[in-house]
Amino acid sequence: MSDVLLKGMTWSHPRGYDPMVACSGLWERQTGVTIEWDKRSLQDFESFAVGDLARAYDLIVIDHPHVGQITAETCLAPLDVAGREAERAALAAGSVGQSYPSYNWQGRQWAFPIDTAAQVQAWRPDMLSAAPANWAEVLDLARQGRVLLPLRPPHSLMMFYTLAGNLGRPAVEEPGDH
Numbered sequence: 001m002s003d004v005l006l007k008g009m010t011w012s013h014p015r016g017y018d019p020m021v022a023c024s025g026l027w028e029r030q031t032g033v034t035i036e037w038d039k040r041s042l043q044d045f046e047s048f049a050v051g052d053l054a055r056a057y058d059l060i061v062i063d064h065p066h067v068g069q070i071t072a073e074t075c076l077a078p079l080d081v082a083g084r085e086a087e088r089a090a091l092a093a094g095s096v097g098q099s100y101p102s103y104n105w106q107g108r109q110w111a112f113p114i115d116t117a118a119q120v121q122a123w124r125p126d127m128l129s130a131a132p133a134n135w136a137e138v139l140d141l142a143r144q145g146r147v148l149l150p151l152r153p154p155h156s157l158m159m160f161y162t163l164a165g166n167l168g169r170p171a172v173e174e175p176g177d178h
Helices: 014-031 042-047 050-056 064-073 085-093 135-143 155-166
Strands: 004-011 033-040
Touching (some): 014 033
């Protein structure tokens, strides 16, 4: 173990925990800095106060809905430090959809995407001959009661943001927008 020990918090799922442990091992071999990771349930991960975690941990995996909270509470530092523009550009280029900019607020990058939760279509061929190919087909199926949406918090909000984004503009751009 090194002289420097950092504590990290992530979510209790192999997608959230295993990559952090693997990267931390590589980081320790390169720098001598040890990172020990704790994990929380997904529901706790989505709803626990980030400010409380920031007081107890050096590194925190957050979800993009927390960006507004962490900037308002100034409980985390932005990650867009000078001299790392090439690395940030590579992360942005390798991210799924709008994952990278979803952590950007008021011109600062508050987190990096390590796992992407995206609204996707799923269908069963034993229940539909083909997946809907456009919104009109989705709405037709919805009228028949054959469409499901994730509406448990915060997923209902994320669905709203997805629909707003698909209309060509974010739901909110600046604090106080309505």
